[in-house]
Amino acid sequence: MEHFDTLVFSLYRLFFTLQAFLLILRIIKNLECRLIKRGASLGIQLEVCRFKQETVPKIFTRLALKHRDKIAFYFEDQTWTFRQVENFSNKVANFFKKRGYQRGHVTGLFLENSPEFVCFWLGLNKIGVVTALINTNLVEDPLLHSIRTVDPKCLIYGSTLKQAVRNISGKISHLELYEFFENGQNSLVLDGAENINFRLKKESEVSPTEEIKKGKNKDKLIFIYTSGTTGLPKAAILTNAKFIFMTVGLRAMSQLKEYDVLYVSLPLYHSAGGIGGVGQCLIGGTTVAVRKKFSASNFWKDCIKYKCTSAFYIGEICRYLLSEHSKNDTPIRHSVTKLIGLGLRPQIWNHFVSKFNIKEVYEFYGSTEGNTNLMNIDNKSGAVGYIPTWAKLFHPVSIIKCNMSTAEPIRGSDGYYQPCKPGEPGLFIGKVSFRKQMGRFDGYVNKKANEKKLLQNVFVNGDVYFDSGDILVQDEMGYFYFRDRMGDTFRWKGENVATSEVEAVISKILNLSDAVVYGVEVPGTEGKAGMVAIVPTTRTLDMKKFCENLKMNLPSYAVPLFVRVMKSVPLTGTFKLMKVDLRKEGFNVEKIQDELFIYDAINSTYVELTPNIYEGLITGNIRL
Template identity: 55%
Template sequence: MWYYVIPALVIFGVVHVYTKSWLYILLRTWRRDLKALIRFSKVNYYLLKWERRNMTVPKVFVDVAAKHPHKVAFYFEDDIWSFQRVDEYSNRVANFFLSEGYQQGDCVALLLESRPEYVCLWLGLSKIGVKAALINTNLTGDSLVHSIEVASSKALIFGSDFERTLKDIQSKIVHLNKYQFNENMSLSKTLFDNAKDLRVCLKESPIDAVTEHIQKGNLKDHILYIYTSGTTGLPKAAVITNVRYMVMAVGLNKMVNVQDNDCIYDSLPLYHTAGGILGTGQALLCGATIAIRKKFSASNFWKDCVRYRCTIAQYIGETCRYLLATDDNNLVKHSVRAMFGNGLKAQIWKPFAEKFGIKEIYEFYGATESNSNLVNIDSTVGAVGFVPFYAKFLYPVSLVQCDEVTGEPLRDSNGRYTICRQNEPGVLIGKISALRAVNQFTGYADKVATEKKILRNVFSEGDMYFNTGDILMYDDFGYFYFKDRTGDTFRWKGENVSTSEIEAVISDIANLSDAVVYGVEVPGAEGKAGMAAIVDQTRSLDLEQFAEGLRKHLPVYAQPIFIRLVDSVELTGTFKLIKRDLVVEGFNIHVVKDEIFFYDVRTKRFVPLTKELYDLIMQGKVRL
């Protein structure tokens, strides 16, 4: 009977190839999965080792600095920071704030442009158990005040560049101790009479190690607050514990296969997770070298990579688009072999990699507070990561069916959620477990906001899952692809924008009854541009004063670019359906009968959206 075996196997193989069965999938993906298993095992090895030793970020960094004190930790402009210099500077910070009376559990807000001292300041505070609230440097007005207050900050460290921003809110921060960091070494004056010149104070502070305080640290201690815009309201302060920081930094290090001799180019803001943890964390925890740039510059990106001999660079989708648009004549020969980041669109993935000769692109998906992070380790175009079908018990993330309009997960007749099939869009959720570091959810400073992100009794009684609020889909091979954000949030210029926050600001400054804010797609632009439909039946809105009010109360990325004046909007149960129609119509003047205005960044005024201007925007010839 054996002669029947070979034909049967051939038929079995052909059937499985065409039906993409588990055998066919396994044959196609086993190399990818083996590589992922090895790297994921390394991540867990380090996390378990540090957990057993009750290590913290300061403890690990002290070991790293002692191992190679003279190695370069940070490049910044013409300055070079060795690991020893970082250690000593952060010791000065720790000793100074100890002398000021700060204790474990206190919080200090940090408002400063990206530079090595930025890292040293929060690292030094963490050495004595003091948390740092990393304030988004784009914030102004009430959003800025809220961010400082929600973290229960006792003090504010601020750069002299933010003089005008802080003057607008000085009456609301009189209770804070203030420390001014003068970026210009020759500058000696301070904005506030009671503010201390931090550079001067730190020069006089001792460099002695605060070993006793460092040893008191626990891996579950809070070390940072990083702000994220949720689906509603003002910025939320996501809690970053020592172990959370370690999960993100060492997780990326091992999955991306960063080597000790790599130099990473980090031009992303250090108040965000990408630049401030995934980037600089490679130095603090893993001993790599980081080249920091104050602000991203497309024209200097590759020049900097050559200057600092960078082998890896960070990106977000917007930066890739800007780089791809640069003049071909300005291309320089660099040594960057790999890039990691998020938001790189599939349409420009290959052109970007080919134009700049990037061999490996590690696109990842995640959020500051999320336990559902993914990473693409084999440069599959458009994918944000993968989970093999047979390994979900190792990394329990799922896509569940949701309402097409609201994005809310749907329960079945038994009160449970339904897992999506392949190629079916759904909301990504991740199982919460206190037993494994990679599955923990530390939440926000606001307990109410924390509870809103937790789904209970999802697949069984008593289980808990983190709701990312993002819609993804996965294919037969386990690759995940990002589709859209749910709720009242959109992404623009690398920032998450909360529509409800903008709606509240518009209602205040325009003194009008209702406003609806949403994101609209613009050809050639990453993310979605802000658009506001404002109820103005008498057309009495003063657009010049309105634009001034937006600039005063909202960061640049949150200011609407398009304004649509309408007679009414429905705010009852069908509100979301109306909003969806507004999103579909966008700023298409061939469809919309209402007046639409466009914010001209050159004149800083709203101008009527004419057919000629509309065509220029659609052709990508207008600066947004």
């Protein structure tokens, strides 16, 4: 009887506890209720994955059994079922296993968007091989640097990128080369390379089950390159745990479902398209429509063709779509109800969602290598995330005071960094956890690069925070807003441009030391356009030859759009003070006495930046 009374009392206590909890949820505003529910769902899923030692290959193998004939990928006029993705990736795994590839080995993948792109790295990781996803815009030294950074055993490249590989083939002769022919066509491969289409035709589709079972949650999955805030591209480490966290995080917060069809036109070598987008298929069973390259004129046509219910974006895409359809007020009969992405500017937010009838926008903030992730889940115009004060106990991120020109954090008189007040912009940082995935920092392949991204003894002795390098501001309600990317990197055409990388190329071409690259704002454009200030060693500078050399040695998005030819430059040891002044002056022909040039893409040269051209750029009549 005593035990029965104890049980009844316990049930009563549980009942009243639940009632109290429900009452609290009613009091808390609706947004915070959603945040609690979705955050709890994410946390539970991540803990289950950690406990079960889940990996991407393990999860996808189960999904492939569950959804054998469901469409996994739409691509151009192709449809790929989950069974076909599973079989192709199994062929990749079995082929490279026979070639002696083992757990921990690294390969390079240099291929344009396609279902095969995903199948290659997925298949390789089924046997524990890590794949570096190389930016397809890279040429010459930047491409060579990206390959050497990860020291791969082989390079798998697409036939459309053959010329870029040929140009550096003499410097990577120690690597095994595998050429993949898009659309299955056969032609001659580069000297020393193998036709991997031919090899895979003969390979077994049987799943390497025992190898897949060996995988661990914290094992490395892929490397994704990021410029961060300084230097040449760095290979960021993406473990299975990080991939699952990023994918499930977006899924939980945006409420994507298996029945959704997600449109992805972003490059798959970046984390937004390659993890947040493609991951919804590999981890969640959602059908993904992939496009080889973004096209403003075909964006909505594709969404209609594939009956997409959601789409991934970056800010540049939104601006291009508005520009493409600016003269047409006829409603577009698409079925997209939600957009997921980053960089949708407050200035065009309301206009964009109104024009294209978008019900939900899930704007997020984060970096490939970082742990400072935010998401806006209630359509708040311009916000990149929302965290109430109490929630920082579970997701400890902060904004601290810094030098607004250099983003260098500032310590107070007590020796610790100082938190910003609501409405005060500052450096965004996130506390590093060495146990929980939600605060984990896996960093880069180059361990020395990790030291530059970590702040020690921030608020108390012994704590460690990740330095995002970005300026954010939080209002009194708890909403975060992106302000600027500082340091020596700026964003253009959806890509990060490392100024030191461009400076090194220009200095080599012109044989000079005084080359300073920075980003400048151009009205009506997303990000910042590249500009270089140089002091030439000769009186005459062949601008056409200079331009052609830049195009040969830099990806297209990194070629400066403006050139300022100076007689002398006030230098500092790190160029920081000088860059601030140059950035403020921009390309204003009315204030600058130096010669100014603008990139002429049609004729592959630089032409004089005249007052008329300047006026056209400022008014938006001339587009970059």
